[in-house]
Amino acid sequence: MSFRTILTVLNGGKGDAASLETAYAVASLADGHVDVMHVRPDARGYVDLGGDAMTGDVYVSLMESLEAEIATNARTARATFDAWIEGNGIKVVDGPGSAGQVTATWRERSGTEDNVVAGESRLRDVVILAATGEEGDSVRSGAIEKAIFDSGRPLLLTPNAKALKDIGRVAVFWNGGAQAARAVASALPLLQVADAVDIMWVDEDVEEDYVLTGLVDYLAWHGVTASVKRFQPDERLIGELLMDEAVRGGADMVVMGGYSHSRLREFILGGVTQQMLDESPIAALIAH
Numbered sequence: 001m002s003f004r005t006i007l008t009v010l011n012g013g014k015g016d017a018a019s020l021e022t023a024y025a026v027a028s029l030a031d032g033h034v035d036v037m038h039v040r041p042d043a044r045g046y047v048d049l050g051g052d053a054m055t056g057d058v059y060v061s062l063m064e065s066l067e068a069e070i071a072t073n074a075r076t077a078r079a080t081f082d083a084w085i086e087g088n089g090i091k092v093v094d095g096p097g098s099a100g101q102v103t104a105t106w107r108e109r110s111g112t113e114d115n116v117v118a119g120e121s122r123l124r125d126v127v128i129l130a131a132t133g134e135e136g137d138s139v140r141s142g143a144i145e146k147a148i149f150d151s152g153r154p155l156l157l158t159p160n161a162k163a164l165k166d167i168g169r170v171a172v173f174w175n176g177g178a179q180a181a182r183a184v185a186s187a188l189p190l191l192q193v194a195d196a197v198d199i200m201w202v203d204e205d206v207e208e209d210y211v212l213t214g215l216v217d218y219l220a221w222h223g224v225t226a227s228v229k230r231f232q233p234d235e236r237l238i239g240e241l242l243m244d245e246a247v248r249g250g251a252d253m254v255v256m257g258g259y260s261h262s263r264l265r266e267f268i269l270g271g272v273t274q275q276m277l278d279e280s281p282i283a284a285l286i287a288h
Helices: 016-027 056-088 113-123 138-149 178-191 208-212 215-221 238-248 264-269 271-279
Strands: 005-010 033-040 103-110 126-130 155-158 169-173 196-202 226-231 253-257 283-287
Touching (some): 005 056, 005 113, 016 033, 016 126, 016 155, 033 113, 113 138, 126 138, 169 178, 169 238, 178 215, 178 253, 178 283, 196 215, 196 238, 238 253
Parallel strands (some): 005 033, 033 103, 126 155, 169 196, 169 253, 253 283
16 A cells, blocks of 8 residues: 555645645655645635625725735745745656656646545545644635545645654554544555654543554554553543644654544544644644
8 A cells, every 4th residue: 555646735825835845755655646736716705795785896806806815826836836846856747657756747726625625635545735824714624624524535734834754753643443543544654664653542532442452463464563652631632632742752743533523523623623723733644
């Protein structure tokens, strides 16, 4: 198993460069291909069409401003892509082939980022997105949620300021559940090249039989040597506790399930967790 086809979506924001560098590092493991997309939204989608008080002149001015911003974002995204191609000597191709090196394709789509991500990622091995970067970035937050829960593929969420260039230490957030197992299986291409792998769990969040019997051996069958770190619950959310400990332990990336009905769901999408989407401290591979 390897990540041969990778999707990353650029929005003209500060996280684009980190997404591309992460995509290059992942693609380099198997001479993979990176589909780089930019989604141009319809400016009318940002305007409250029910606002009867908006005059014609105000509406026109607002639309012109939004369209100018959309055009600027598109140019910025393409410029970042071009610089990445040139800086890494990446071959641009139109379709599948055996180039014997990392290849890439640039595509522009019209629509909404969340729907494009959900649809396009289903025929890719992994989708790589930057964290939102700004509190309240509902567009990117929506795309991240779609990638986790609607794509059927793993999401590699990258911090805006730090690309995942070297896969040194990886922390696996484990509770024995189906989502965690799927995340581990999805992450195998990265776990197999990591320098160190830590299996981490909080006692109250685990399915005990599965935690204590098997994951170390399962990974060993795939050539991965892992250590075990277990923690007692405290006042923090489960996910917050594990992330704090992963960062403290020097992890470059975490692997975690996209939980629908666990307390970790709070960590991924709500409340305290918004900080991870806004300012993700380290990369996270998430699968549902």
